[in-house]
Amino acid sequence: MRQPVWKTYKLYIGGKFPRTESGRYEAVRDADGALVANMSRASRKDFRNAVVAARSALTGWSGGTAYLRGQILYRAAEMLEGRAAQFVDELQRLGLSRAEAQSDVERAGDLLVNYAGWTDKFQALFGSVNPVGGPHFCFSSPEPTGVVAVLTPRRIGLAPFIEAIAPVIAGGNTCVAIVPIEASVAPISFAEALHTSDLPAGVVNVLSGHRSELLPHAASHMDVNALAVWEADGDERRLAEQLGAENLKRCFFFTPAAQDEVTGNPALLMRFQETKTTWHPVGT
Numbered sequence: 318m319r320q321p322v323w324k325t326y327k328l329y330i331g332g333k334f335p336r337t338e339s340g341r342y343e344a345v346r347d348a349d350g351a352l353v354a355n356m357s358r359a360s361r362k363d364f365r366n367a368v369v370a371a372r373s374a375l376t377g378w379s380g381g382t383a384y385l386r387g388q389i390l391y392r393a394a395e396m397l398e399g400r401a402a403q404f405v406d407e408l409q410r411l412g413l414s415r416a417e418a419q420s421d422v423e424r425a426g427d428l429l430v431n432y433a434g435w436t437d438k439f440q441a442l443f444g445s446v447n448p449v450g451g452p453h454f455c456f457s458s459p460e461p462t463g464v465v466a467v468l469t470p471r472r473i474g475l476a477p478f479i480e481a482i483a484p485v486i487a488g489g490n491t492c493v494a495i496v497p498i499e500a501s502v503a504p505i506s507f508a509e510a511l512h513t514s515d516l517p518a519g520v521v522n523v524l525s526g527h528r529s530e531l532l533p534h535a536a537s538h539m540d541v542n543a544l545a546v547w548e549a550d551g552d553e554r555r556l557a558e559q560l561g562a563e564n565l566k567r568c569f570f571f572t573p574a575a576q577d578e579v580t581g582n583p584a585l586l587m588r589f590q591e592t593k594t595t596w597h598p599v600g601t
Contacts, residue, residue, distance in 0.1 A: 324354070324506075326354045326355070326356050326357070326501070326502060326505045326506075326525070327357055327505070328357050328359055328363060328367075328505075328522075328523065328524055328525065329505065329508035329511075329512075329521070329522060329523040329524075330363065330366050330367045330370055330522050330524075331366070331367070331369075331370030331373070331374075331518050331519045331522065332370075332512065332517075332518025332519060333518075334508070334509075335363075336357055337357040337358060337359050337360055337363050338360060338362050338363055338366075339358065339359075339360040339362070339363070341357070341358040341360070342355045342356060342357050342358060343355070343356055343358050343498050344356075345411070345498065345499060345501075345502060347410055347411065347412060348412050353410050353411060353502060354502055356498045356501050356502070356505070356525045357525055357526075358498060358525065358526050358527065359495070359524035359525060359526035359531065360526075360530075361530075361531070361534050363524055363526075364493065364495075364524060364531055364534050364535065364538070365534075365538075367493040367522035367524060368464060368466075368493055368538055368540050368541060369540075370518070370519035370522055371464045371491040371492060371493055371519055371520070371522055372463075372464055372491070372519075372540055373519050374491050374517050374518060374519030374520045375461075375463060375464060375490075375491045377517055378486075378489060378490075378491055378517055378520050379460075379461045379489035379490070379491075382437075383436045383437035383440070383489070384436070384437045386433075386436040386437075386486075386487060386489065387433040387434065387435075387436035387437055387487075388433070388515075389514060389515050389516050390429050390430075390432055390433035390436065390483070390486070390487060391429070391430060391433040392514040392515055393429055393510060393511055393514040393516065394426045394429035394430050394433065395514070396510035396511075396513055396514050397422070397425060397426050397429065397475075397507065397510050398426055400506075400510060401419075401422050401423075401426075403506065404418070404422045404425075404475055404503055404506065404507070405418040405419055405422055406418075407502050407503050407506060408421060408422070408473065408474060408475070408503055410502075411473050411500075411502060411503075412473065413473065413474070421474040421475055421476045422475055422476075424476040425474075425475040425476040425478075425479040425507075427581075428476060428479045428480055428483055428581060429479060429483060431483075431581045432483040432484060432487040432581075432586075433487070435487060435583045435586060436487050436488075438583075439459070439488070439583045439586050439587070440458055440459055442583060443459055443584075443587055443590075444456070444457055444458040444459060445457045447594070449596075452598060452599045453596050453597060453598055453599060454596070454597045454598075454599060455594065455595070455596050455597075456594065456595045456597070457592050457593070457594045457595075458592070458593055458595070459488070459586075459587060459590035459591070459592055459593075460489075460590060460591050460592075460593050461488055461489035461490045461589065461590060461591075462490055462542045462543045462567065462589045462590060462591055463490060463491075463542030463543070464490070464491055464492070464493070464540060464541050464542050464543075465485045465490045465491070465492045465493075465541070465542065465543045465544070465545060465589055466492070466493045466495065466535035466536075466538070466541045466543070466544050466545070467481050467482055467485060467492050467493070467494045467495065467544075467545045467547075468495045468528055468531075468532060468535070468544075468545070468546045468547060468549070468553075469481040469482070469494055469495065469496050469497070469500075469504070469547055470500070470547040470548050471497050471499075471500060471548050472500060472548075473499070473500045473503075474500070474503065475503040475504065475507060477500070477547070478494070478496065478500075478503065478504040478507065479507075480581075481494070481545065481547050481571075482494050482521060484585040484586045484588070484589065485545065485589050486520055486521060487586055488586040488587075488589050488590055490543075490589050491519060491520045491521070491522075492520070492521055492522065493522045493524065493535070493541070494521065494522065494523045494524065495524050495526060495528065495531050495532075495535065496523060496524065496525050496526075497525075497526075497527075497528060498525050498526060498527065501523075501525035504523055504525075505523060505525060507523075508521070508523045528553065532546070532553060532556060532557060533556065533560060535557075536556065536557045536559075536560035536561045536566065536568070537560040537561075537563065537564065538564075539564050541566060542566065542567065543566060543567040543568070543569070543588075543589055544557055544561055544566055544567070544568045544569070545568075545569045545570075545571070545588070545589075546568070546569070546570050546571070547570075547571045548571070548572065549570045549571075549572070554570055557570075569588050
């Protein structure tokens with residue numbers, strides 16, 4: 318009798334799928350206690366490696382055309398759609414009903430398409446020509462913040478992961494996504510779809526691990542420009558703000574009550590943008 322080839326879930330760093338350097342892993346089980354997967358538990362060094370990869374990818378990703386970023390995000394949605402059955406199966410194994418899993422995967426694809434459409438439009442929406450009292454033009458336009466560490470929602474599903482990272486990368490930033498181990502099966506699988514969607518290596522890095530272990534490193538790392546924490550509790554927020562203040566890091570927090578208000582909203586892209594103002598003399 319043939320032994321099936323079980324899927325191995327690893328990390329996604331710099332366009333590769335390495336095992337954690339620490340050698341640690343934790344079992345993810347279904348409601349009946351059956352093993353679903355052994356997930357890598359990312360370490361501080363894994364996080365540092367991911368930040369290096371994200372920084373290396375930033376110039377090319379932010380410097381490319383916004384239209385191309387939209388095309389790549391749309392391609393990711395195509396890859397997700399083609400592998401929808403796999404994601405639905407994985408989410409069912411983690412306890413979602415078939416209807417819930419299908420709805421989650423469909424919403425994940427819709428979010429990608431939504432942000433793909435905004436990549437070359439939000440600049441006109443949120444930029445401006447400013448009135449000035451002198452012979453100058455004054456323009457304000459958004460530019461990417463840089464490397465963003467994202468602590469994704471604890472909820473099991475693919476859509477919560479997409480809603481956390483899509484507005485970050487759509488605006489030209491690169492990201493290191495820290496996913497709770499119990500919710501990391503679908504996001505790690507989705508990294509395989511990203512890998513085949515023309516997304517440059519290092520733009521998205523996915524680490525499965527413990528928030529309590531990795532949050533201090535994300536907040537204190539000097540080469541991380543912004544931190545986005547979804548479903549943060551009070552202790553996480555205080556720690557992030559305290560450590561982030563020491564290196565002037567922008568910290569954003571998204572609570573369950575506010576998620577429906579920001580999901581898919583183009584204004585969310587501006588959380589991860591800096592506004593550049595340019596003055597130009599009026600010719601005579």
